[in-house]
Amino acid sequence: MYRRTILQSFKLAWGGVQFIFTSERNMKIHCVFAVLAVISSFVFRITEIEFIFVIFAIALVMITEAANTAFELLLDYVHGDRYHPDIKLLKDILAGAVLISALNAFVVGIVIFMPKIVKVGLSICKL
Template sequence: MNKHKLGFIRGRLRSVKFALNGVKLLITTEDSIKTQVFFAILITIIGFYFSISINEWMFQIIAIALVLVAEALNTAIEKLADFIHPDYDEKIGFIKDIAAGAPAFAALFSMIIGSIIYLPKIITLF
């Protein structure tokens, strides 16, 4: 393998290392991510209990990923805004509120997806 390809591979491995460290930091330090991971695990267990279909799994996994990605990006934006301007600022507050809207949208649509998947199954239990 030539030196250029080895450098490319090392660069990608370093990128993966940084990404995994970011996931670790999110899960160990951010309450919102901890909460979302808890719900992701819970809904995954419920998915196994109800033996949801492959298509339902795909939608559920996409919904979980959407919420986690939105939470992660919101956290990054909030941390960056606090770093740039640690004191209260109306414009920074506006930006942070908009960023907080992303995980709210993601959670709302994830609940709709969950309702479409699980409400018919729950109704048949009664």
Template sequence: MPKKTNKNSSFSESINYALEGIVVAIKTERNVRIHIYIGMLVIILCLIFGVTSSELKELISVISLVLFAELMNTAIEATVDISTSRYHPLAKKAKDVAAGAVLIVSLNAGVIGYIIFSKKI
């Protein structure tokens, strides 16, 4: 009997697994929810202040980048957590570096948002 692999049998199955991952992150990770709320607020502000299409593209890009970084951080933290239940300096390093990446991307998004919206107010 052939060994079962975790390979996805179809493209639609791959999409379903990806969507499951996003839903799990939204349900279980407070920071993912916070970043989604902030992203939604930024989109609403875009509608209120009438940003240009290029500004909108830039803001959507940085919102997506922040969410990507947060999802990767969540995945890294989960991977570290299943690899050890005890404190290890390398586990702390991996988690801290991943969180630092989210911080850098979030600060970048904040600066871009400030540059765009400060001209509108």
């Protein structure tokens, strides 16, 4: 059995990350929102705990999108181009997992950023 070095394993994993970010439109969209969330974190000077929640929410979305992509590729490989309602259901469930994680990230963003946005808005209105 061939054993990879840690560096070889890292290179293979990085190749998977590159594939997802270059081939999946939804991952690109998630990435844009992730960058906006991180920039907003610095602009609004959120606490360390709040930042951890933001990072975990981002990671959860990215992980579920990666798993969704991997399982969809596997289903396509195993089942081919033929339509089957069970395969459709599996893909819908996978997409649902991504949706749940994205909604979670949205709620985390609202809870953390909305009070700060309102505070800035009120201070601008007082000018």
